[in-house]
Amino acid sequence: MDIKDLLLEGLNSAPKYIDVSCRYDEQGSKYDEECENLEEYYYYRAEKHLVRTTVTDVVSNLDMPLKIFELGCGNTKKTQIFLDEILRHESSIEYSPNDVSEDFLEKTCENLFAIYGSRLKVDTMVGDLMKVLPKIRNYRGRKLLLWLGGLQCFPLNVQSKILSSIASTLQGHDVCLMSTDVTQSRETIEKAYMDFDEFKPFSKLYKNGVHVINRELKSNIDLSKFELEGRYVENKDVSSASYIQVWLRSLAQQSYVLETVGKTVTFGKGEKLLLHNGNGMSHKYTFEQLEHLFASVKLQIVKKWDNEHSVLMLVKRITS
Template sequence: MDLAKELKEGLCSRPKYIPVSLRYDHQGLQYDEQCFDLDEYYHYRAEEALIKSSIKDVVSNLCIPCKVFDIGCGNTKKAQMLLNELLQYQNTVEYAPIDVSKDFLNEVCDVLFQIYGDSLKVDPMSDDLFQALSKIGNYRGRKALLWISGLQIFPKDTQLKMLSNISSTLEGNDVCLITADITQNKEVIEKAYLNFDEQRPNAKLYTNGIHVLNREFEANIDISQFKLEGKYVEDKDVSSASCVQVWLRSLCKQSYNIEKLGITMTLEEGEKLMLHGGNGMSHKYTSNQLEYLFAKAHLRVLNKWENENSALFLCKREM
């Protein structure tokens, strides 16, 4: 689905929403990185520590050489732990960082060249994730897909679709490495995600999709006429997951004619504009929920590493 169609669908739904992916333009990715420095934002540090402690064991489970496809690569710092270990066994590594922001990818490639020079063969892919997976499926060499911190961002129906698409790209000894947030402490989660001070990078990230909508589609939405709110929703059902929900509550009745989308969006006083589709974002999983999700996507878990807050899975396609 193209962005305009996805936005139109979201803004005409009940409740109205903008897709979570819209926030991750170049500026949004910078806000995302700034969140890593917040003391209460446990996830980044827990995931980094897990990858660092397990990476030698992870690589010992891979069939190498292989090309690494990094889905939603971010700043690549965690991927670099994998690349560094692979370079202990190979003179060069093929690496394809994937992100929707071409400008951000260019910056990433410059940094990688400064670090690795010619030992890293970088093949950047500026695509949305589904487009990228379609292209990865056409690659016939041995591959390892890396999806760090990506699974939990999307609504649960999109998670299954993404994992199924990942599974369909895998052949033979191809594998994927997937991380997940397994935190179950409500107090810790709420402290990390539900502080809406407008000067904090997480609040800026949540609302960045509105700024992208205004810039790219001339929506002219007045964000001062909204209040940022949210809650943590606990869900232990095996076919679901706990999550964070975040929205903008309209402080008055207001309408916006968005000509580039061919719609007029009207919000009543008190109405919510959700900042994600589906059930929520920033999902937190139990072991049973992850096992169920992977099985539904026809992914077989070969190995798992975990600490208190994060889990890392090595999977291959269930033939």
């Protein structure tokens, strides 16, 4: 879906929302990098440490050679740990990174070329996951789908759809290597994600979707007339997960013209503009919840590595 259509769909819904993916333009991706450097943001450090300490074992479980397709590649700092290890044994790697921001993806690839040169054969995929997965499915060689920290960002109902599409993309000996958050401490989670100081990177990242609306739909939504709020929802049911909800609460009755589409959006006093679609974002799982989720879409965890906050899983399609 075009970003303008995605934004408009959210603003026409009840409750109104901004899809999480919409905040990751070039500026949003920079805010995301700033979040990684926060002392209280545990997940990035835990995930990166897990990748570093397990990379040799992980790569030894891959059937080489293969082509790597990465979903939501970001700045590829964690990915480079895998690339470095693979290039210890292989002369070159075919690598196809995906991101929703074409500008950010172009700069990421420039950095990769500066590091690896011709040893990394890169072809990019711009767009959301459901758009690029059918293209990956058409590749007939052996492949690895790499998806680091992405699953947790989507609503529960969307997670199942994406995982089903991943399952249909995996053929034969293909595998998917993914990571996600398994943190169970409420205090740790709230400290990391729910400091809504307007000068903090997470607040800037959360609000960036409004800046995208103003740019893409030619509007002038005034963030000073909204208050950023949120809560952590804990859920131990095996068919669910825990998650975070974040929203902007309208401080007054207000309306804004969306010039690009010739429509007006109105917010009542106290109305919430959710900064995600569906139940929430940044999901936190138990291992039982992950196994249940994967089994429901015919995926199987064949090996996993974990620490206090992060789990790295090698997943394959169940064929029988």
